Amino acid sequence: MFFFTLHIVFISALAFGHPAPPPCGLPAFTDELPADAQKKMKEIWKDYKEGEKCYHEHGLTRELMDSLPKEVRQEIHKGAFLPPILKKQPKDIQDQFIAIIDDKSIPFEEKSTKMHELAQKAEKLSPEAKEAYEKISKLEKEKHEILHKLSESAQEELFALYKERQNKFPKPL
Structure with missing residues (x-):
């Protein structure tokens, strides 16, 4: 719905x-x-x-x-154009929907698919999980902003490190 x-x-x-x-x-x-x-x-x-x-x-x-x-x-x-159903969602979810709508690089045909995927995620989360999701999304955004400000060589160094560490994290059961 x-x-x-x-x-x-x-x-x-x-x-x-x-x-x-x-x-x-x-x-x-x-x-x-x-x-x-x-x-x-x-x-x-x-x-x-x-x-x-x-x-x-x-x-x-x-x-x-x-x-x-x-x-x-x-x-x-601010946020006046959001439909009422979106206004009830956490700010992070609202921002993600707005980003999809405003992103000119996403073809029109793909926008509804991306919005649907985000809506499915938002509907299924418990309040505790939604709160954690918001915090993690905020941290990821911060991470991307930090990485974007780095020189290309520093970015490559960190990406190599992340790639190496990726396989060391335990997978959820």
Whole structure:
């Protein structure tokens, strides 16, 4: 179910290019706004009635959001395009999905396969295993960043060492 929902969201976003307009009503992120902006946002939407058109309110909301400092807007909208099912996953899993979506080197046809594989991993892990997975993934990312900063000769030395040590680690039962 997780993969299916994610796949539909991903395909529809790519296929149609433009996201659907935001729903009418007080935006979900209102509580994340600074106090004065929250007050203004509530004022914009106070007279809106369910089922009515909301073009005017959307315009005023856009103006209010545009008036906020860039840092505030970025913090509010960070991860906003993630489907709700992904927002419940650990940050590391979210980052990995975003990386797949943003990676221009992965052909479109392969993205859904890679996302499916990641979804399968995420669904099967217990909370303890998920926590360990997050920590290990973070360490692996750090390792790659360190290696990337090294000279080519230093990288080759370490890769030779890792290759030699790889066979010495015990395999799980």
